[in-house]
Amino acid sequence: MNKVFKLRRGLDIHLQGAAELKRIKVDIGDEVALMPGSFSGLIPKVTVKEGDHVNAGQALFVNKQYPEVGFASPVSGIVAAIVRGERRKVLRVVLKPDAEQCHTDYGVKPVDGLSADEVIDALLQAGLFGYIDQLPYAISTNPQTKPKAIFVSALRDKPLACDFEYELEGNEKDFQTGLDALSKVATTYLGVGSKQQSPGLLQARNVQVNVFDGPCPAGNVGVQVNHIAPVNKGDVVWTVDPTAVIFFGRLFNTGKVDLRRTVAIVGSEVSQPVYAEVLVGQRIDTMLKGKVDERRSLRIIDGNVLTGRHCGMDDYLGAHSSEVTVIPEGDQAHEMFGWIMPRLRQFSVNRSYFSWLMGGRKYALDARIKGGRRHMIMSGEYDKVLPMDIYGEFLIKAIITQDIDKMEQLGIYEVAPEDFALAEFVDSSKLELQRIVREGLDMLRKENA
Numbered sequence: 001m002n003k004v005f006k007l008r009r010g011l012d013i014h015l016q017g018a019a020e021l022k023r024i025k026v027d028i029g030d031e032v033a034l035m036p037g038s039f040s041g042l043i044p045k046v047t048v049k050e051g052d053h054v055n056a057g058q059a060l061f062v063n064k065q066y067p068e069v070g071f072a073s074p075v076s077g078i079v080a081a082i083v084r085g086e087r088r089k090v091l092r093v094v095l096k097p098d099a100e101q102c103h104t105d106y107g108v109k110p111v112d113g114l115s116a117d118e119v120i121d122a123l124l125q126a127g128l129f130g131y132i133d134q135l136p137y138a139i140s141t142n143p144q145t146k147p148k149a150i151f152v153s154a155l156r157d158k159p160l161a162c163d164f165e166y167e168l169e170g171n172e173k174d175f176q177t178g179l180d181a182l183s184k185v186a187t188t189y190l191g192v193g194s195k196q197q198s199p200g201l202l203q204a205r206n207v208q209v210n211v212f213d214g215p216c217p218a219g220n221v222g223v224q225v226n227h228i229a230p231v232n233k234g235d236v237v238w239t240v241d242p243t244a245v246i247f248f249g250r251l252f253n254t255g256k257v258d259l260r261r262t263v264a265i266v267g268s269e270v271s272q273p274v275y276a277e278v279l280v281g282q283r284i285d286t287m288l289k290g291k292v293d294e295r296r297s298l299r300i301i302d303g304n305v306l307t308g309r310h311c312g313m314d315d316y317l318g319a320h321s322s323e324v325t326v327i328p329e330g331d332q333a334h335e336m337f338g339w340i341m342p343r344l345r346q347f348s349v350n351r352s353y354f355s356w357l358m359g360g361r362k363y364a365l366d367a368r369i370k371g372g373r374r375h376m377i378m379s380g381e382y383d384k385v386l387p388m389d390i391y392g393e394f395l396i397k398a399i400i401t402q403d404i405d406k407m408e409q410l411g412i413y414e415v416a417p418e419d420f421a422l423a424e425f426v427d428s429s430k431l432e433l434q435r436i437v438r439e440g441l442d443m444l445r446k447e448n449a
Contacts, residue, residue, distance in 0.1 A: 004211040005211065017269070049082075162262065179205070260279055287317075296328070302318050328366040404444060412440060
C-alpha cells in the first residue's frame with residue numbers, strides 16, 4: 001500500500017500554452033553543446049580540444065575536484081568550440097554532430113548481479129554519475145558521499161511542466177532498470193502525484209512509492225525529502241531527476257549513453273505547444289523555429305517559468321530541462337493607472353483583482369516584476385506556499401546576514417533554491433529568493449569544506 005501525504009500549502013498557477021499530448025521529432029541541427037552550468041557546484045576541467053573527434057558517451061569535461069566524475073557527450077562529432085567566459089570559466093563545449101552517430105559501448109550489465117560499487121563505477125565510466133544531485137547544498141554529488149537514501153520525484157507540477165507520465169510511455173523498462181540500479185546503492189523513494197495512474201510508477205519495484213496530494217510545489221524533491229527523511233547536519237541524500245533514471249536504465253540495458261529526452265515546448269507565445277523528442281544540449285532554435293513570432297518581444301526560458309534560465313534562440317537545452325517556455329517579455333506593455341485599475345484578466349495571489357472570481361481561468365503572464373525592491377515584509381506570505389517544516393522568512397534573513405549558525409538551525413541543509421521559487425513569485429518585497437538561497441548554500445559549503 002502506497003503511503004499518501006496530503007499537502008495544503010502551495011499554489012497552482014494556471015497558464016496558457018500547455019502542451020498537447022502529441023510528440024514530434026526534431027532534427028538535431030548543426031550544433032549540440034554540453035554546458036557545465038547545468039550541473040550545480042561543478043568546477044569543470046575540459047578533457048578535449050577543439051578539432052578532436054568524440055563518440056557519444058565520451059567525457060567532454062570532468063569535475064576538477066573529483067576527476068573520476070566525467071560528463072558524457074550527447075553526440076558523436078567534432079569539437080567545434082570550447083566557449084569560455086570571465087576568468088576563463090567554461091560556458092559550453094560545442095560539437096558538430098556526425099551524419100552517422102557512433103556510441104562508445106560500455107557493455108550490457110544485468111543490474112540484478114551488480115553490487116552498489118559496481119553500479120556507481122558503471123555510471124562513472126559512462127559519464128552519467130554527474131546527473132545525480134545531493135542534499136545538502138543542492139549540487140551535483142560525488143562518489144565519496146554515502147547517501148542515507150535516494151529520492152526520485154516523478155511529479156512535475158510547476159506551471160506548464162512536462163508530464164512525466166507521457167514521457168515514460170515506451171521507456172518503462174529503462175525506468176525500472178534505473179530504479180533497480182539506484183536501489184542497489186541505498187533505499188530509494190519514488191514520489192508520485194495523486195492523479196498519476198501509470199503502472200510504471202505506481203507498481204514500480206524495489207522502491208518505496210509515496211503519493212503526494214497537494215498543489216505545487218508538492219513535486220519538488222526537497223519537499224518530499226522534508227516529509228519522509230529530513231536532512232540533518234552530517235546527513236546526505238541523493239536526488240535524481242526521473243529522466244536521468246531513464247538515462248541510467250538505457251546504459252545498463254544497452255551499454256550505450258543515450259541522452260534523448262522528451263521536452264514540452266510550451267507558453268502563451270508558442271503557436272502549437274507540443275512535446276518534442278530532443279537531445280540534451282540541442283539548440284533552442286531547432287525546437288522553436290516556426291512556432292514563435294520572432295518579431296515580438298519574447299522571454300525564452302530554458303526550463304519552466306519559475307526556475308528556468310533566460311536564454312535566446314541561439315542557446316542550448318540544459319541537462320536537466322524538461323520544458324522550453326516562451327512568454328511575452330512585457331516591456332512593451334503600457335497600462336493606464338497601473339495597478340489601481342480593476343482587472344478581470346490578470347492573476348493575483350492575494351485577490352487584489354477580481355480575476356479570482358473567474359474560477360479556472362488560464363492566464364498569459366509576462367516577465368514583468370510589477371514592483372520594485374523594498375524592505376523585507378514579515379507577513380508570513382512565504383509560509384503559505386512553502387509546505388516544509390521550516391521558517392522560510394527567518395531562513396532568508398539569516399542568509400542575507402550571513403549568520404551560519406542561524407542558517408543551520410533554521411533548516412538550510414534540506415532546502416534547494418527551487419523550493420523558494422513560489423515564495424519568490426508571491427514575494428511583495430520582490431527579492432531574488434532563489435539567488436539568495438543559492439548563495440547561502442555555497443557559503444555554507446565553503447565554510448564546511
